[in-house]
Amino acid sequence: MDQDKFIEAGIINIGDEILIGQIQNTNASFIAQSLTSIGVHVKKIMVVGDEKESILSAFEEMLTSCNIVIVTGGLGTTNDDMTKDCICKYFHRELMENKSVLNYLQSVIHARSRTIPNTVLKQAMLPVGSEAIANEIGFAPGIWMEYEEKILVAIPGVPQEMQAMLLKVLEKIEIHYHINQHIIHKHIQTFGISEALLSENLSVFEKNLPPCIRLAYLPKAGYVSLRLTGYSSSMQKLEAELEKQISHLSHYVGEYIFSYENKILPELIADKLKERKQTLAVAESCTGGYIAHSITLLSGSSNYFKGGIVAYSNEIKCNVLGVEQQLINQQGAVSEEVVMQMAKNVLQLYNVEYAIAVSGIAGPDGGSVEKPVGTVWIAVADKNNVHAKCFSFGNGRERVIRQSATAALYMLYKLLTSIKNNNNREVGK
Amino acid sequence: MDQDKFIEAGIINIGDEILIGQIQNTNASFIAQSLTSIGVHVKKIMVVGDEKESILSAFEEMLTSCNIVIVTGGLGTTNDDMTKDCICKYFHRELMENKSVLNYLQSVIHARSRTIPNTVLKQAMLPVGSEAIANEIGFAPGIWMEYEEKILVAIPGVPQEMQAMLLKVLEKIEIHYHINQHIIHKHIQTFGISEALLSENLSVFEKNLPPCIRLAYLPKAGYVSLRLTGYSSSMQKLEAELEKQISHLSHYVGEYIFSYENKILPELIADKLKERKQTLAVAESCTGGYIAHSITLLSGSSNYFKGGIVAYSNEIKCNVLGVEQQLINQQGAVSEEVVMQMAKNVLQLYNVEYAIAVSGIAGPDGGSVEKPVGTVWIAVADKNNVHAKCFSFGNGRERVIRQSATAALYMLYKLLTSIKNNNNREVGK
Numbered sequence: 001m002d003q004d005k006f007i008e009a010g011i012i013n014i015g016d017e018i019l020i021g022q023i024q025n026t027n028a029s030f031i032a033q034s035l036t037s038i039g040v041h042v043k044k045i046m047v048v049g050d051e052k053e054s055i056l057s058a059f060e061e062m063l064t065s066c067n068i069v070i071v072t073g074g075l076g077t078t079n080d081d082m083t084k085d086c087i088c089k090y091f092h093r094e095l096m097e098n099k100s101v102l103n104y105l106q107s108v109i110h111a112r113s114r115t116i117p118n119t120v121l122k123q124a125m126l127p128v129g130s131e132a133i134a135n136e137i138g139f140a141p142g143i144w145m146e147y148e149e150k151i152l153v154a155i156p157g158v159p160q161e162m163q164a165m166l167l168k169v170l171e172k173i174e175i176h177y178h179i180n181q182h183i184i185h186k187h188i189q190t191f192g193i194s195e196a197l198l199s200e201n202l203s204v205f206e207k208n209l210p211p212c213i214r215l216a217y218l219p220k221a222g223y224v225s226l227r228l229t230g231y232s233s234s235m236q237k238l239e240a241e242l243e244k245q246i247s248h249l250s251h252y253v254g255e256y257i258f259s260y261e262n263k264i265l266p267e268l269i270a271d272k273l274k275e276r277k278q279t280l281a282v283a284e285s286c287t288g289g290y291i292a293h294s295i296t297l298l299s300g301s302s303n304y305f306k307g308g309i310v311a312y313s314n315e316i317k318c319n320v321l322g323v324e325q326q327l328i329n330q331q332g333a334v335s336e337e338v339v340m341q342m343a344k345n346v347l348q349l350y351n352v353e354y355a356i357a358v359s360g361i362a363g364p365d366g367g368s369v370e371k372p373v374g375t376v377w378i379a380v381a382d383k384n385n386v387h388a389k390c391f392s393f394g395n396g397r398e399r400v401i402r403q404s405a406t407a408a409l410y411m412l413y414k415l416l417t418s419i420k421n422n423n424n425r426e427v428g429k
Numbered sequence: 430m431d432q433d434k435f436i437e438a439g440i441i442n443i444g445d446e447i448l449i450g451q452i453q454n455t456n457a458s459f460i461a462q463s464l465t466s467i468g469v470h471v472k473k474i475m476v477v478g479d480e481k482e483s484i485l486s487a488f489e490e491m492l493t494s495c496n497i498v499i500v501t502g503g504l505g506t507t508n509d510d511m512t513k514d515c516i517c518k519y520f521h522r523e524l525m526e527n528k529s530v531l532n533y534l535q536s537v538i539h540a541r542s543r544t545i546p547n548t549v550l551k552q553a554m555l556p557v558g559s560e561a562i563a564n565e566i567g568f569a570p571g572i573w574m575e576y577e578e579k580i581l582v583a584i585p586g587v588p589q590e591m592q593a594m595l596l597k598v599l600e601k602i603e604i605h606y607h608i609n610q611h612i613i614h615k616h617i618q619t620f621g622i623s624e625a626l627l628s629e630n631l632s633v634f635e636k637n638l639p640p641c642i643r644l645a646y647l648p649k650a651g652y653v654s655l656r657l658t659g660y661s662s663s664m665q666k667l668e669a670e671l672e673k674q675i676s677h678l679s680h681y682v683g684e685y686i687f688s689y690e691n692k693i694l695p696e697l698i699a700d701k702l703k704e705r706k707q708t709l710a711v712a713e714s715c716t717g718g719y720i721a722h723s724i725t726l727l728s729g730s731s732n733y734f735k736g737g738i739v740a741y742s743n744e745i746k747c748n749v750l751g752v753e754q755q756l757i758n759q760q761g762a763v764s765e766e767v768v769m770q771m772a773k774n775v776l777q778l779y780n781v782e783y784a785i786a787v788s789g790i791a792g793p794d795g796g797s798v799e800k801p802v803g804t805v806w807i808a809v810a811d812k813n814n815v816h817a818k819c820f821s822f823g824n825g826r827e828r829v830i831r832q833s834a835t836a837a838l839y840m841l842y843k844l845l846t847s848i849k850n851n852n853n854r855e856v857g858k
Contacts, residue, residue: 021462033450288725289718296717
């Protein structure tokens with residue numbers, strides 16, 4: 001394969017639920033991003049319904065204009081799942097039993113106490129000449145079919161299964177095409193500045209970027225991640241160029257950067273706490289368990305996270321968390337004093353080194369002139385200190401919840417890094 | 430227009446940023462949903478890059494197979510905006526100045542203090558024979574082009590502009606095709622049966638469905654929702670036919686159906702608790718706050734949800750939740766006895782009418798031969814009773830967490846409905 005020539009890919013997503021607009025086609029963007037990341041050029045994305053004719057004409061069109069076609073969906077065992085049939089028809093193949101898939105399915109049926117119908121074993125039948133791509137989460141194996149220098153890959157539409165299997169597909173594509181263009185991604189995470197303002201501050205930087213490097217803005221809930229992607233056949237040159245550009249970038253927006261790692265805040269916090277063998281607890285009001293959930297989504301979190309209290313009513317803030325009733329009466333539940341008591345008390349009650357507490361108004365109800373919807377007090381505490389800060393996140397219940405969680409985790413992370421680096425607390429400023 | 434014949438539409442989204450996976454194609458799902466809502470059948474969605482050749486071939490393909498084609502993107506005035514050029518080329522038209530668009534643009538330039546470049550006036554040039562669709566937010570007018578009984582509509586890709594203009598497009602489509610077709614969706618929610626088994630049980634039902642009604646399987650985290658969609662010019666007939674089909678469907682899978690409402694479990698639970706003015710608390714181990722989060726995502730949840738305890742470590746189960754240390758030593762934290770104590774204790778501690786408790790192994794670590802990863806005990810309690818049940822959710826940390834939450838909410842919902850209906854507890858069987 002000529003290295004200067006792009007490998008072109010097409011993506012076909014099969015599913016009526018996308019065509020009626022019931023679900024977002026998140027699979028397409030995930031696959032597009034993944035293919036782009038290994039240097040494959042995505043030429044076209046198509047969504048078609050669960051109809052043979054549409055699927056076959058999509059195969060025809062995509063295989064004519066692209067080197068690789070990735071198909072998602074239609075691999076179940078129900079009547080409206082017809083991807084496999086279409087592959088057989090298009091390539092004039094029969095189905096044949098794949099022994100390793102069959103063994104896998106039988107072992108799963110055996111292992112689960114819950115009844116799995118034997119119709120699932122149909123999944124072991126694959127088009128002659130194709131390779132199976134193992135599905136370690138669900139039942140339907142993926143299908144890798146090479147034909148006249150073209151490749152068609154079919155994987156399930158269930159996002160979790162698709163994502164796990166796509167990793168294997170990307171590896172196979174890299175091997176197949178001897179892709180040796182190096183691609184390096186560098187991540188720069190910022191907090192406290194909007195995407196619009198970032199892009200204004202970085203407009204000169206962006207204009208001066210060499211053509212082999214691209215800047216992407218990846219806005220998340222409550223913060224913006226930047227990604228520099230470089231392409232080159234020389235790894236060494238590319239690394240050096242990227243380092244140079246990152247130092248330019250820091251010149252413009254350095255004060256907002258909190259990490260150069262491609263990790264989410266709960267991961268960054270996990271690293272610090274595990275390193276120090278210290279523990280954490282949370283006291284949540286308006287975030288209602290979301291911070292605890294964000295932390296416990298990570299495997300191994302039980303090593304440093306003891307748990308928390310969701311104190312959604314004032315009664316619980318007093319009776320379970322031990323906040324003084326008088327304080328709530330005087331200052332209101334959404335106040336510096338209350339959130340600091342919440343943090344200190346949960347730290348003690350859970351016997352941990354660090355605590356986070358959040359109390360705010362997620363809305364749409366509960367706002368006032370003084371404390372409008374989106375007002376959120378956040379405190380972080382260790383054994384010696386507690387700091388609190390007030391944020392205004394505006395409207396949108398789910399947005400307020402997510403942004404509050406991000407801000408709380410950010411405050412904790414800053415506390416953890418300030419201790420290590422210079423003992424100078426920056427939190428709450 | 431024959432009312433029994435579907436009007437078929439295609440959607441073309443133009444934009445490199447979608448092909449590299451940088452942004453979600455939210456425009457496609459918005460347009461698909463809108464078209465579906467007025468009875469137009471979306472046949473295909475295509476995403477192509479900012480290249481003339483790709484755009485023209487997309488026009489060709491879509492106009493061949495669909496009655497209406499909606500195009501978004503590529504209507505700006507920069508070099509990579511070529512939708513208008515492609516329309517002219519495809520339909521062999523010249524550009525002509527549209528007076529009303531010109532007037533509008535001039536008035537905007539005049540009104541805004543901010544300098545707007547005169548290049549914007551280029552937007553007044555539209556293909557001969559087309560109609561302009563007014564853009565009240567931005568500069569680029571939409572283009573409505575009728576040609577040999579087909580319609581091509583081009584609107585900007587900026588979601589806000591697109592959404593406002595699509596309303597006008599839908600109106601014009603309804604007038605053009607004299608649409609008076611009714612569409613009704615009916616939802617049937619099932620728990621405790623896999624999609625594969627459901628579809629096996631419903632295969633006869635599905636085969637006998639009249640052509641105007643379609644069945645869709647919508648698998649969620651831990652349960653499967655079914656949707657019957659009917660199309661007809663007579664609302665009354667359609668309602669009657671759908672009722673009939675739902676009763677047929679219940680005949681096959683009735684025991685798994687828990688709701689005919691298009692609501693998620695936290696909403697169904699909210700309705701019951703608000704109706705009775707009763708309250709709820711949770712004690713979570715492996716779900717780590719996710720149940721509390723699911724409940725508090727709903728606005729108004731503070732009316733019936735007091736909060737909960739995330740007892741992620743055994744120490745907290747004992748010291749905060751008051752579970753007996755001996756019980757954990759003897760039975761293990763993931764056991765019927767412990768989860769029942771968790772439920773009873775949080776009920777008392779939070780002084781609520783209902784409590785949920787969950788203790789399980791989300792993995793990937795912590796499993797054993799007796800209690801493999803995915804083993805989860807769930808208890809629901811009211812003032813008089815507590816019931817527990819064991820589930821095996823298999824691998825996948827996030828999956829186990831979500832399925833546990835669904836099962837726990839389901840158990841609570843069944844408890845709430847059984848009390849109302851016949852005082853016969855079905856939970857835990």
